[in-house]
Amino acid sequence: MFVHCYNRANSNNTKDFFQKLESVCPYSIKHIQTDNGGEFHKNFADYIKKNSNTIHFWNYKGQPYKNEHIEKYNKTIQDEFIDWNEHYFNNINQFNQKLVDWLIWYNTKRPHWSLNLTSPMDYLIRNNHLSRMRWTDTKI
Known part of the structure; x- marks a missing residue:
């Protein structure tokens, strides 16, 4: 993303x-x-x-x-990042840095119900899948 x-x-x-x-x-x-x-x-x-x-x-x-x-x-x-980080709105560059950090966490650490409580990256690694869901098309 x-x-x-x-x-x-x-x-x-x-x-x-x-x-x-x-x-x-x-x-x-x-x-x-x-x-x-x-x-x-x-x-x-x-x-x-x-x-x-x-x-x-x-x-x-x-x-x-x-x-x-x-x-x-x-x-x-909105629920997991923006609502908790509104205090960064006065510095949009800092907000964007935090947003990128959150996105990395979201894809590498955060459990996802649709993936049996694993992260997207863990799911790809464990299942040796080729992801075609987004433009990254990651092959592990």
Whole structure:
């Protein structure tokens, strides 16, 4: 997963996020799916159309369950990280550093019910799996 926090949700920040993602992603991003929020229009949508070979899919309005895995992940970040670290909001760089640390912990140490209370990394190692769930496609 790739995460980065901004002071506000707008199309300039969404474009910046996508450019950061493109710079660290080991291959080209072919598709992206978003809801219909204003942050995914204007500058971001123009960038996708003009500067990227990425196809942008939109969720149907009022149907967040069409993207339930992301909605659940966002709730987990909110409940387990953001609600406990709001005091870092006045320093967005420090907040982002803490967020990256949390994400590393989330993927390497935190037990997940769906993985029989093991971390995603432990699950991959123990089961010698190839993960195709995200752009990392990790082979152990």
